[in-house]
Every structure is written in C-alpha cells, then in structure tokens.
Amino acid sequence: MKTLGGIGAMILGVVAILVSVGLQTIWAPPAVFNATTETTQEAPLTIITDGVDIDPDEAIEYTVRGEGDFTLMYGQLRDIEAWVGDAAHNRIDGVNTDVGRGEDPSVNITYVDGQAEVPNPVTSDLWLATQEVTDEVTQRWTRTDAGEWALLIAVDGTAPAPADFSVSWVNVEPNSPLIVPLMIAGIALVIIGIALLIWRFIEFRRRAKRTSGRRAVQRGDYTGLTAADVMAGSEPTTQTLSVEQIEAGEPVQDPDTDQATEVVAGLPITEDDQLADEDELAVRDSAAGEPTGVDEPADAEKTADQPAADVQPADDDDLDEEHPDDDDDNDAPGGSSTPDDEPNTEHLPLLDEPADKDHSEDKKDNGGFLRRTVTALSAMGLAIGLGVGPAHAATESPTEEDISDQVDQDQLEEEVDPEEPDTFPLVVDAQFGQILDAVAAATEQGDQDLDVDALTGRVTGHALRSRQDSYRNHAIDEEYPIRIPVASDEILATWMDRDESFPRTIYAVTSDAEGSATQLLVLRQEDARSQYQLIQNAPFAPGAELPAGSLADHNVVDMANDESTDLVMSPDAAVEALADYLTDPEAESADQIADNEWIDMIHEHQANLEETHSENDIDASVTRTLFEDSVTSVRLPNGSALVFGTMNSLESLTPQEEGATVDVTDLVQEVGEFPSSSHEGQVRIRYREQFALLIPADGEVSLAGYETVLSTVD
Template identity: 25%
Template sequence: MRVKAAVPIIVAGLVLMLVGIGLQTLWKPAETLTSSTTRQTTSAPVTVILPEARGRQSADVEVTVDGEGPFTLAVGRASDVEAWVGEAAHLSVTGIDEDVLSTEYTEGEASVPDPRGSDLWISEEAVQGSTSYRWSEPVEGEWSILLATGGRTTAPTQISITRPNDQSASLALPLIIGGALVVVLGIALLFIAPRDRSGQGRPDAPGRRRPPGRARAADGGRGGAPSTAAPSIAAPRVILVLVGLLGAGSLLAPLPALAAVPVDVERIPDTATPTATATAIASATGDPEPPLATGAPSPGSVASGPPVVLEEQLERILRAVAGTVAAADAASDPDLLEPRVDGAALETRAAAYALAAADAGLPAPAPVAAAPVLLDMIPTDDQWPRTLVALTQGTDDPVPQALLLVQESPRENYRLVSAVQMLPGSTFPTPPVPGATGPIPLDEDGALKLAPQEAVRAIADVLTEPDGDNERIFEENSFAEAITRFQAEVRADPGNSAATISFTHRAQEESTQALSTGDGGAMVFGYLRHAYSSVPASGDDAIDLGGTVYETLTGEAASATGIDISYGEAVMMYVPPAGSSDQVRVVGAVQQLLSAQLR
C-alpha cells in the first residue's frame, strides 16, 4: 500500500517541477509587450496619449515617438492637458488593443500655441526627430502626454508603448517548489512504518484475555458503540494538509485575505495624535470618523486629488516669476513685468519705477524671493482661474512675504498679482492639508465670520474712519496703527490749519482673492486705493510742498490749487470661521506711493 500511494505522488511532483522549469525556459512569456499606432493614423496639430494607453499598469512604461523635425513632449494632469488642447483638432491615443494602440481623431481648430514653458506641465522635453520617454506617474492620479510643435505643424503620430507583461511573473517558481515538496512527501511515504495497532481490529489470541482498560477503549467506553478503526498509516493526514494548501492557493492561486487581528488600543504610543488614532480605529472598525478636532482641516477642505501644482512645478513657477521681476527691477522697465506680473503687483511696481526715475532716493520695492518656500496653499480644483499662495523669505528679507499667483486660463501662465510682506510679530494661519485649499466665494460669508469682500471693505472703512462701526472687527495691528497715526498727525499739524485735508481708502473689489485655511477660516487678499487730498481753505492760501517728495514729483514748491496724492495698499487678512470669537487679523500689508498731481 505504501508503494502504491508513494509512486503516484512522486510522479505528480516531478511533473509539477518539469512544468515549472518549462515555464522558466521553453514556454517563458515575454517580459514586456509593445503596442504601436498604425500607419494610417490621421494627423493633427496635437497628439494626446491618454492614461488608458498605459493599460492597467501602475509601473513605468516606455513611450517611443517617431516624428519629423522638432516637437515638444509634455506631461500633465489629464484634465489639464485636455483643457490646454481645448477646441483644437487633435489625435488621442485612447487605449490598447493587443499589439495595436487605438486612436481617435477629433476635429477642431487647425493650430495651437507653442506648448513650451506652460506652467501646466509636470515635465517637458524638447525633441528632435524621435525619442524614448520613460513614463511614470509623479503622484497618484491620471496623467497624459501631449505632443505638439505649435502653429499648424502636425504632431507626431507614430507612437509605441512598451509595458511590463503581467503574465511574465508566471507560476514557475511555485510549481517547482510545490513539486519538490510533493516528491519529498512521496519519498517519505516509502519509509514510514505501519502504526502498531496492538491487536486492534482483530480478535484476541486464543487463551488471551483483553485488559479491562483496553476493552473500554475499544468499545467506546461505558457500553457505547464501537469506534471506527484508525487508518493503517499516518501519512494520509499529511497528504490532506498539502492538498488543503494547494486548494487554498498557497502555491497556485492568490492568497486569501488575512483575518482581522484585534488592536490593543491601550498599547498605542502616547505620541500618536488623537485625530490620527481616532481615524485609524474608525477605519479598522468601519465606524464613521469622529468630528474633527479644533485646528483640523474643515470638511470642505479635504483634498480631492493631486494639487494643481506639484512641488517641482511650484519651484519652477516661482523661479520664473522672481527672475522676471528681478530683470524688470534692474531695468526699471514695467513692460518686462507683463509676462509674469499683473493686478496690484503690476500697478505698484510700475509706479515705483516711474517715481524712481523722478527721485532716485525713493525706496525700491522689496525683491521677490523664489526660495525657500516656507509653506504653500495650492488647490486641487481643476477649474479656472486658479489661485495659489507661496510664503517665501529671501536671505536679506527681514520678514517673509506672501506671493499670490493667479492663472486665468489653461494656456496662460501664473502671474504674481500681490506680494505682501508679513507684519512683524504676526503669524500665518494654520496651513491646510496639502492640496486641500481652494478659492471660496467672495460675497458670501458662508462658513466664515465675514465675507471676504466685506472684510476688505471693512479694513478700508477702519483706515478712513478709525472710530467707525468696524473698529471692533479687527485685532490691533501695526499697519492700521501707522496709517491712522499719520493721518491724525497731519490733521493736527498747525501748519495745515489753512488746508482742507481728506483721507479716503477704497477697496478695489476686482482684486480681492480668498483661499480657505486648515481651520475653516480664510486668507483674504485685498487691494485699496488711498486718496490723500490737501486743498487751500481760501484763495489767499497755498499748500507748501517744499522739501517733500511731492515737490520732486510735481516740480512745484507750493500749490494754490491743492494736490491729490494716491497710494496703493495691498493687505493680507485672516478671517476666522463662523462662530469663532476671534477677530479678523491683518497678517501682512504693503503701501506704495502711486502718484502726486497738482489740481
């Protein structure tokens, strides 16, 4: 019986081993698979390789592109690439059909702008003729490749993608190991001796009496029915164990999921944060997460995907902005600012250049620092306009500066619209979860204590009427104190008794921007125009401008008609969430003289 049982087992083991060796040699599948577009593919000014062209691969794939002449290969979020293409005619590589890449042609505009230098791209390469590109996913999400030259030139259409073969990790090794174990089992069966049954299953020898204890065991005890006879050898139990393993898939099929292991909550280290611990327990038990603790991101700020700008993109954008501003500062040429500066930042800097031409002694605007980035606020929303904030501090800067950048449309780059220095002693609000911030409605308070536009109007009102109704909305801050103190001193100056003086601060609502913070509040960026007028009280009086910057700018030492002076004031405020007892806090501000004109 032992030989009859062992031989088939040994043979089966050898067969498994031979099959495994064959899968590693004679029948080994290719490690990679290559799919290509057909020669009859329709050309267009843009070719887009969609995420589906990767197949089900999460690993890197090799993309080979054969073109004629120069072109740009750019990688971006799938939604960003689609937005950049817009209404242009384009060829899309939509997926894989065995060894052929399926394509789809979309009619549209016959030309596109040059894609080089777009802030949308994670990476880009200038290619001459053909290239092989290793396509990897920078972070989790959907990513596409764009091929274009610009203008009406057709983009390359001869594309091949080489990807790992899912079947290349065959069953060879499990078969070899499993076969070897089966062979060892078969050999072991040949040497296992039969169990000593001590007369079980056969009658006692003549003249021999069965001991009472053995009789009870054989009869099942207390007169019970006789028990079933035990197997003749011990091997079948081992065979059942091996067959069970094979059936469970330890060698030939995927492993089943492990059973849940109880968590000893009392042994969780003291260093674990309450929020993290609660989330981990909720995930393990399937219970909903508890309410967020104070200071945690609000439910509306949960990240919904990769941020619209990754770290390397942000660094590249800031270098471009800082380089543009530095070149314009060196030349005092506002036209050089146009590609990368707009809004309040453009107005105040252009004014500084003009004033410096009239009076070289006036202070220059603070330089824009690209690094280091102390923190950032980057949204995940795939809509436009897009707004982001980077807090930087150059080596020569006494305080950090907040850079507000806006991208108006997919084919435009980010522009600096506000550069605000933080006030001494101020702190930046709780930063949001990476990629979880985003623009919020400007005219609705919603989850905020004050609507962003209302907050900007309120700070303008406080600067105009320091004792007005909005005084209690704001915490004390050095910016408002300096402005209101200057205004009070000018009015109280006896030398100005023969002049009618007015100070008015007005919010420029088209410049207001707001982004959510991690605690449910908002960072609000506003821009004010400060009008300072001094008019003689009577026809016999004159405004003395001697020795002031206004004399330099107007060329007059006195004015019998009066003078109008204009300042630009960029402010950065923190508006707390609704229900908070905190006041609105002015975190940063900058003031720039814009003009001085005689009436």
C-alpha cells in the same frame, strides 16, 4: 529491477524537468510584447494617457519617433485636456491586447478634429516636467498612484506632432500550471533513481562479501591432487590431453589401443585467488618441513594425505553450482582415483585465464559505462532542476535622461490629503515652485532694471500697477523706497481651491533665505493657456499670525466677499471696517480691528500731515475708497478667511485762502507735472494701498499685510 527502476526514474525525472523548462522557454509565450500605433492623420498635438501603462508590475517602456525637434510635456490629464480644448489632436489611450496567438498587440489611437494651429504649449505652467527631444526618445512611463497624469507632445503648435508611438512590456500572462509540478516531480524522480542505484550498489557489495566467505570455506575443504596421485599415474598407456586439446577437438590416433583419458583440472581462478593459494602452500610446506613439489615414490603413502595446491572459482555463479560427479563415486575429495584402481593420471596445468574472463570483462566494461551514464544523467537532471528558474525578459533601462527623473514620486504621493484621498491638488508643490521661480525671476529683472516690460506675462492687476508706479517714483527720486522683492527661497504656506474651473487662484506666503522679505502673494491663472500671474502682493505685517497651509489641504475654498458664515464678519464688511479705522482712529470699527504697529504708523503719518499743513493755512484730509473688483477671499482649513484687496488713499491739500499755494515735494511736482514746487490751488495725492486681512470665526480682524505706493497727483 532496482537498477532498471533507478535508471528509468532518472530518465523520467530528467524528461519532466526538461518539459518544465521548455514550458518556460521554447514553449512559453513571448517574454516581451511590443505594440505600435497605426497610421493616422496629422495634428499639432498628441495626447498619451496612462492607459498605455498596462503592466501591473512595472512601468512600460515607450518610444516616440518624430522628425526633428519636439517636446514632451508631463502634466495632469485634466490640465492637458483643458489646454488642448478644441484643437485637433491624436489621442493614445490604451493598448489592444485582444489579438490572435502569434499576432502583435496594437496601440489605440484616435484622431480628434479641430483647430489646425495652436500656441506653443511648452511654456505653460500646467506641466510638471518637460523634455526636449530630437527625432526619437525611449524611456519608461512615469508611474504614480497619486492623480491621473499624461503626456502632451508638440513641435511648436503649428507643425504636426509625432504620433509614431510604440510600447514594450514584460508578458504578464500567467505561467503554465504544470511548470512547478513537473519541476518538483522531475527532481524527486532523479533523487529516487539515484537512491535506487545506490541501494543496488550496496546490495551488490554485501553479496560479494558473502561470496568471498563461502569461497574461503570451500578452499579449506578441498584437498586437490596429492603427490601419490601424480606418481601413480606414470604409466604410458594412458593418454593425457590438455584442456585446450580437448576443446579444440583433437582426434584420437589409435582408438583400439588408446585408453580413456581422464582430465583433471582445477576450477578457473583469478589472479588474486592464485596469489592467496601460493601463500597458503608456502605455509603448509613450512609446517611439514619439506619443499613444495612432488615427493619420491617411497614416500607416496606418507604424503598422500597432504593436499595439493588449492584452486578456487573465479566466478560467483560457479560457486553456487555443484561440481559434476566423477565416474567413480568413491573418488577422493581431490578427484583422484584410489590406489586400487591405479589409473594413469596427469595433473593438467591450471588455466591462467578462466573461460568466462571475456564475459567478466564485458560486464566490467558495461558496468563502468553504466556508472558514467548514470552520473551524467544525475548531474544533468539536478543541474536543470535546481539551476533553471522561471524565464524572465531581459530588459535594459533606457540610458537617456528620463522625463520621470524630473518627477518626485514620493512628493506626489504626499500631496494626497489622507482625509480626501479621491481628490488631488490642481497644482503640486514642485509645480508651484516652478511657477514661483518664474514670477520671482521676472520681478527681480524688472526691479533691477526698473523696467515694467520685464514683468509682462508674470505680473498683472494691482501688483503690476504698484510696481509701475514704484519704478517711476524711484526713477524720479532715488531715495524713494525700492520694492521688496518677491522671494522664492522659502514657501511658508500655500492655499488653493480644488475647483478645476478657471480662473484658478493660489494664495501663498514666501520669504527669502534671511527672512527679511516675507510677503503674501496672490497668483491667478485666467485660463488653461495662460500663465500664473501675480495679481496682488503685500509685505507681511509685523506681529501677524496666519494658520499653516499646503496645497494638499482639500478643504480650502474660494468664497464670496459677502459671505459671513462662521466668521466674525464678511470680507466686504471687514474691508470697510479697515478703511474706516485707517482713516479715523476713532471710528466705530476701531474695536473690530486688532492693534498693529503699521496701523499706528499710518495714524501717526496722517496726524502729522494735518498738523503740518494747518500751520500753513492748508486743510489736509484723508479718504479711502476700495478699488472695484480688487477683493479676493479664501476660506482656510481652520475656518478663518484670508482677504486680499487694494484701496485708493486720497490726501487732499486745500488752501484756506483763495489764491494761496501749496508747497509740494519734487516727486509730487514731477508726478503731477506741476511747473513749480508751489502749486496754486488744491493738490490731490493718491496712494495705492494693497492689504491682507485675516477674519477669524470670532474676535478681531487682524491686518496680515500692507504696502502703499504713490500713484497719481493732480
């Protein structure tokens, strides 16, 4: 029972393990799902949202197929939707997995009618990353927990954008609940089966040892045939047959005269037992001092008590059975007749091979086969149980450069303000870096070539007009100060309102690597399809201090110029106070503006101007007016306000006597298109002054940035 139980347990265990493995392989659902888009209408744009990323464990792999070259643009979904606007487009925003068993999922795609042609979106500042593709691209979806991101696909804004989109992802269906129990039960059954077989083997060995002991005892009690028995049976009247003859059924030749045949044969012995008996006989013969064999008749009585060669059974079952009784109950233990009966007996030769040898060999062969079978089943069961794990899809990462390589996921997560996690910056640091690099490259090219056309698209407003005047002035007078470059090596501070509407404005403080070109910048994007442009800039004033700021700050708000809540004064009032104080050091607003080195220089220049021209009977005066709509204000995270603006500074030179002339420089003469450096009558010289003010909650308004450029002369 133990053998059968062990084998049965192992078979059941292997079956349970195989079923567990089958539930993970041949009977498991597909390891990888694939979904593709259906046929749709042509459109110049295609939007792909993160709704296609349905795998919660890892980003899905997607493929976009088209004809020829096209571009992938990665940006925030709100920016993509703002750029697309009323244009015709295909929108892919999810995967339909609610399908019948055996059916493939499909990608949800919707066509939105609209404008058939749009500008090429590839140059927009709204994208965090772009990728040029030819015919086909396969890569992983760029996943981030910060913000809502999407892909925009376009060729050039006029040709149809690719809409052949497919995704593949690892099956996220839960495994069968029977996998683990079956695996555990199978391994347990295999172990139990092995234990039962080992137990049965140990029990068999113990029984074999006990049997050997009983056999030894029986050898000591059994005397066998004596020499007297052999010699007494020498009469020819008794027929003697061998065992083989009897078993063969050889007939009796003379039934009337033939005597009964007595067959005396030892029990079948094994080869080992026979060798042991020969050793024992040798010992006994040595002790008697006589050779082994048959004694002379005269010594028959003397040797009657000496035992003949021992015989032992070859099978354990034979030991457990009684020997058949002889006809004469008074036979000697060896089985021979008493001397009175004097039967004619002959000791038949012992069989070299017992009758049950073939059966024993069969059992031995069967046992070997059984051991091999059990070993094979055990090894297979344990190998399957311990070596096979849950099935996983074999997926390979795309070898091509992924658009996600251009996206720093850790940096995006850092953009989230911990105090306002539900909102996300309109522009992230990496994106602003790209914008700043583009503006810096345009201004560097323009400054180097003194070419205003190089600034087109990246500089506008007062920043453009100031550079235009500066290029002109430097072309006329090489000693005229050159422009301070827009540096992008270091971004010292950035502020931006999170209002999604347009226009959008970024305020920044940047510097070069040496720290010699620190500037305050104002960049503005008028609409979704426009680029960020520099509208105002001013060199950082010496001694000025500004609070720290980053695009992650959620409490930065663009403010109205007349708002003074929690401020020492409104932006409008601060600009007016600055204009008055710059023009007149003794103005009432002098106490409201903090002392500054540049302000002192301005006052000194104006004083020298008046004094120099008064000696020549020329009245010199300075007035300042604010350019309309030039003031931009933003409330910073610490509650203060940063104000940018541009003023027109007018220097009027009027001769005290009619017909007198005013001597001007070559630059003023060229700009004013005067025929000579001595101009009869009044001369008016205008300067464009860009500035930045910091308005605190209390205290004095401070000048943060300032520059002036000769603008016009008449």
